[in-house]
Amino acid sequence: MMKRSFDFCVAVGALLLLSPLLLIVAILVRTKLGSPMLFRQLRPGRNGAAFAMLKFRSMTDTRDASGALLPDAERLTSFGKFLRSSSLDELPGLWNIVRGDMSLVGPRPLLMEYLPLYSAEQARRHDVRPGLTGWAQINGRNALQWEQKFALDCWYVDNQSLWLDMKILALTVLKVVRRADISADGEATMPRFTGTPSLPD
Template structure:
């Protein structure tokens, strides 16, 4: 209950204070990429329950001759890269936190299609609400292997506390300022999880 009150209070305050910034980002996206301004996708929440996560759009809707989306590296614009490196694309997730779908701190919500690929231990990341930021994000973010990322997620589940959340939020601000760990080596973002740590991302 304390964590939920903490999340609700800070997300409401954040939405209020950051509304001019969010309006400016939305206008810039509409100018550079058109509509929609927001990216919405169903992600697994606590206990794997689906919810619709909302972020600012960072990629063009570019497809190949067969109608398939082009790789992230070809769809991600320079402005989109700036939004990701500054984490401004994550700001609309404060609405998910306010609604109770997410927490400020927790394992990042990944893709629904990953659910059957997790081991029993890895699935424990869904014992808590997913977060806007998390223990893995301040310890390497997208430069981590999938296995290391999940180990850090489970560590957070086992050791979570309000004070740990405050520490993670503080370190997240520091990471954002230096723009550290934005992408994996050789990738525009992060490789797709295929149960063995290889493969195209959508985080």
Template sequence: MKRLIDIAGSLAGLVLLSPVMLVAGIAIRRRMGAPVLFVQERPGLGGSPFRMYKFRSMLDACDADGQPLSDAERLTDLGRLLRSTSIDELPGLWNVLKGEMSLVGPRPLLMEYLPRYNAEQARRNDVRPGLTGWAQVNGRNALSWDDKFALDIWYVDHRSLLLDMKIIWLTVLRIIQRDGISAEGQATMAKFQGTGKNS
């Protein structure tokens, strides 16, 4: 049933939100140039990699040594708008339709984080990653990593269709309120460095 809802929801979203995605794509192309989409390998169900799609929100800018500038320096005004309204996540509906993601689940993080998880944190990969999740409606990037992982694991243990419907509804409210877009003192979210434990 969850997969059927994902298919129906992603199809409806791609059709109904196509004008928004078209305008966003044109704005990104004009303001930031190509590419319009940000494509990155992320861990899916069981940690298996897949290519996740988002609208690009940062410039490909480097310092004199060829190192990428910080997120705060690369994030544009347009990028902040896309992130605060979650429009940057809309291309992920294609990942949902393909079965690589779900509408609701723990957010797919970076592949480099996989070896940094302890056994409990790694349980977040027991379900498909989601466009939105329990952590996103309870603080998003304003949460600490410990709190975020605890909420992800709580979802894995308590997931249900009713809970998914609640999370989708709360996601709409959070987007309107624009809560938890970034961590305190950060343009986005500081990288997860691990807990120092492997089990």
């Protein structure tokens, strides 16, 4: 209950304080990338329940001759890269926190299609609300391998506390300022997760 109250108060305060910045970014997204300004996608929340995650749009809708969307790396413009590297694209997620879909700190919400691919241990990352930032984000972010990221997520589930959340938030600010670990080598963000190979008996 203390964590939820902390999340709610900080998110509401941040939305009020950052409202001019949100408006400016929204106008720039509309001008440079078109409509809609917001990217909405179903993501798994606590216990795997789906919710509509909000972000500022950072990619175009450019398609190939057959009508299929081009790969992310080809649709990610220089402006979109700036939004991601500065984490400005994540600001609408504050509304998800106000609604109770997310927390300030927790495992990042990934894709719904990954749910059946997790091992029983990896699936424990959904024992808590997903976060705007998390333990994995300050310990490598997208430069990590999937298995490393999931191990860090589960460590957070087992060790979460208000003091740890405040530490993670402070270190997140430093990561954003330094624009560190934005993407994996050769990827726009991260390669797709296809499951962890089983160890031989």
